[in-house]
Amino acid sequence: MRKKKVMLLCTLIFCCILSACGQKKEEKSEKPRPAAELPEKEPDIDKKNPVKKDTDKTEDKKKEDKKDVKTAPKAEKPKEKPEAERLIQEQTFDTELIPLGNVTFASYLPDTSQMPYGDAEFKVSQNQQVIAVLSGMNQSNTRKEETFHKVEAVSFPDYNQDGYDDIIIICSYLPDDRTKGVYSEARLYYGSAEGRFTLDIGLSEQVNADVMEKTIQNILDFLYQDTDYAEIPQTDEPDDSQADTAWKQAFADYIHNTYGQGGVAGYQLIYVNDDDIPELAVIGNCEAAGCRIVTYANGQTYEKHLRRTNFTYIERENLLCNSDGVMDGYYDLVYCIIDGQMTLIAEGNYGAEDNSSLQVDENGNLIYKYYWNGVEMTEEDYNSALNEVYDMSKAAQGYETGAYYTVEEILAELENN
Incomplete structure (x- = not known):
């Protein structure tokens, strides 16, 4: 009887061992499911703003990138040169002009940092106040396809013999076409009883056309031998x-x-x-x-x-x-x-x-x-x-x-x- 109980107990233990081994084999034989069959993970959605959080991150990244991009600084316009730096000392004079009296006539280089084709400037001052600015050869006081070279001469004769001092200026210019070389140009301003100086365009053009070598003396010789300007009405001489x-x-x-x-x-x-x-x-x-x-x-x-x-x-x-x-x-x-x-x-x-x-x-x-x-x-x-x-x-x-x-x-x- 006792042998039967022992044999029955051994049989039960053996069956349990076999059952456990079978389960392990079944677990090993189960193949992993393909990735396509895995359930898709739903994206995180902001209920208030139905935009994907990944998109938000992209936008933030773009903003950060924009912040990192440095714009090139704007080129600053060259500062205007002070008049004192442009003053032409050798063509600036303290003189007396009728009817103004004692004045300072000042010549200035053009500010080529502002206007590459700018022309020279001329001013008359009295008691440290500018009282006259001579007009240029054109309204903008610039040259065309040539640059200012030098103020060659300045003189203050009464060339039209009206009793008021006038101004003659000779400047030279350098054409862009370097084969032409430097040339001189005269400009004549006539004075008035009011102390104003007016550019005589017609006479300046005539002098520039007819006087080949432009010097003050040559211009005066030309003016005084030209009857259009030399014959000034005069009062009768007394006996x-x-x-x-x-x-x-x-x-x-x-x-x-x-x-x-x-x-x-x-x-x-x-x-x-x-x-x-x-x-x-x-x-x-x-x-x-x-x-x-x-x-x-x-x-x-x-x-x-x-x-x-x-x-x-x-x-x-x-x-x-x-x-x-x-x-x-x-x-x-x-x-x-x-x-x-x-x-x-x-x-x-x-x-x-x-x-x-x-x-x-x-x-x-x-x-x-x-x-x-x-x-x-x-x-x-x-x-x-x-x-x-x-x-x-x-x-x-x-x-x-x-x-x-x-x-x-x-x-x-x-x-x-």
């Missing part, structure tokens, strides 16, 4: 008996009318041209007051205010030279009497570009730059050009300290002359 006394009375009236203004040390009578009427030299009592030359013609007096006091003249050869300067800036201004008035016919300037930092050569001589009628040259050529117009060996001194008449003496001299 000889009247002429003998008219100029004396005119000078006496001038002295009485101006003596009270001050600034006068004395007077001289000099003979500049070859007629029988002398010129009245009014000597200033200081360098700043300068000297004045008073001429008589056509029944009236004309006055030319010289710079500072020093001047010489070649007696009866119709030439006078105002030579003076200060602070390493000097000049020689040559005048002659045309139609009764002192007229500038040639000018020279020389000196240091910067008198605060003077340079010397190997011999210890100061290094100056020399310009005759606006053209730079050597000192030797400058002196030669001056002597061609004005022979210094013939010159008589016009200003000498103490060598002049008092007001009472000059009036007596006029009476007895």
